[in-house]
Amino acid sequence: MKVVVMGAGVIGVTTAWYLAKAGADVVVLDRQAGPGMETSYANAGELSYGMTSPWAAPGVPMKALKWLFMKRRPLFIWPLISPTMWAWGAQMLANCNPSAYEVNKGRMVRISNYSRDCLPDLVADTGVSFDMREQGTLQLFRTEKQMKASKADQEILKRYGSPFEVLDRDGCIAAEPALARVRDKFVGGLRLTADRTGDCRLFTMALAEKARALGVSFHYGQTIERIVAEAGRVIGVDTDKEGRVTGDAYVCALGSYAPRVLKPVGINLPVYPVKGYSVTLPVVDDAMAPQSTIMDETHKVAITRLGDRIRVAGTAEIAGYSGRLGPHATDTVRHVVRDLFPLGGDMERAEGWTGLRPMTPDGTPVLGPTRLRNLWLNTGHGTLGWTMAAGSGRLVADLVLGRAPQIDMDGLTAARYGR
Incomplete structure (x- = not known):
């Protein structure tokens, strides 16, 4: 299976690594010159499992x-x-x-605790230092x-x-x-x-190298212009440099910019x-x-x-x-x-x-399926993207590959907004 991941922040890179580890052929698209160059670049550095709470x-x-x-x-x-x-x-x-x-607290803690449990295994598997x-x-x-x-x-x-x-x-x-x-x-x-602490950008850069060793192809300097959908599924992602990039499945991990590319294909997220x-x-x-x-x-x-x-x-x-x-x-x-x-x-x-x-207005990220059957979401983490990255990446990778998620998905998808 070929999977196109949109976004090379900590969420996108972690998702790509889990997909590649499971044997998928993965392409990552990002407008920056390297991984972790936007929201992941200089955040607070907290892996704040105990402080997982909605702002609302x-x-x-x-x-x-x-x-x-x-x-x-x-x-x-x-x-x-x-x-x-x-x-x-x-x-x-x-x-x-x-x-x-x-x-909302219960939903957020569910993914946060899962991420807390996933991270040590990821670090042991990769040896990344951050x-x-x-x-x-x-x-x-x-x-x-x-x-x-x-x-x-x-x-x-x-x-x-x-x-x-x-x-x-x-x-x-x-x-x-x-x-x-x-x-x-x-x-x-x-x-x-x-709680733990660590440099999110160092983690993202190190994990991107591990993902590359697994065969992940990173295409930097690529601004995503549109998602192209037809007959209820995505048929490609158009970029300003390479034109259309195609795959069997697609993951949107574009953070704050996710609504801008999703709205034209009928997915309205309150992010x-x-x-x-x-x-x-x-x-x-x-x-x-x-x-x-x-x-x-x-x-x-x-x-x-x-x-x-x-x-x-x-x-x-x-x-x-x-x-x-x-x-x-x-x-x-x-x-x-x-x-x-x-x-x-x-x-x-x-x-x-x-x-x-x-x-998101309720604090919970938006993970999982959409109305387009081969498009998946991994966005809306607010201040907790670093905290929830490992769990979110593994969860979405499992869903894309047709594997049963290890935690309950109730309330974590876009369906909670009636969409």
Whole structure:
């Protein structure tokens, strides 16, 4: 079977590797010059299984209003004249209730936990190296109110079997010794012990090489112009350089850009780009730098140790498909790393980045079949593409090859939107 995979980010490459490992002939198309050059390039680096939750949650609308007036706010909304944006926002608000949250959380945890279990086998099979650490995530609370509010999260973590520790100030310092210098800035934390960290782009590049060794053909610099369908199936993908690329089956792993190529063939997905920012800086003092991931609950910023670098990522900006990195766009993430780890890294050498997260209004990715019988989806992972990549790639590869998926597909497909 020949399979054409659209997209060479972490989702597309992981899918391609699983397909090739099972014996498929795989072609990967991507407009960039190499793998992992867009959303996978400089994300937070968290494999955050314990923090798998939809953004649409009870109380979020009120929090969002408060965030808009913060000096260093985690949320920006640009009021574009965009029916797509406002329709997506309305759908997200409709999911901000307890019953929808429970359903969406359960779906997301199902694929996240599956991915958590798949990744060690993938790493063992391939030997890929990507600065992985297995020291958990520390959700840091600056106020007693945040600490008390985390009890609801603790109940959910218990229900889904996600291990955690509730830490006081000294417990946080024991997990992250460099925090001793700023102990007056926080009151405690929640440590998610099953979480891992790693450089998503390094992983994607290394896995692409392993996939190439299995026979996967990567065609870079190819902008996908259209999917061509006829009689209920895809007959090819037209690109600007090579013309039409054909196969027996097709996988769309184009992240935020998936709706643009799917809509002309009658597949309307509520996936919308939510812009995020990061900076990466070199470690200058190991003792003063983070050892794993710290999530600042106030600013919604993650600080992650990646080998001899620190990655600081956060901010949610709803601004359409803008890729602009303005002069003050990374001010919030820079502030947080200066505030908590002032001596750990060299801010003078910090490199800024921005990328588009493909968000669904309910938080759950869109995986599996479509109305076109040989077209499959692997998109809509939001901020959790890195976390869910291994599980999503294996699941979609199994479906394409006609093998029974190892987890329940209920609620993971486009059918939940009535499409």
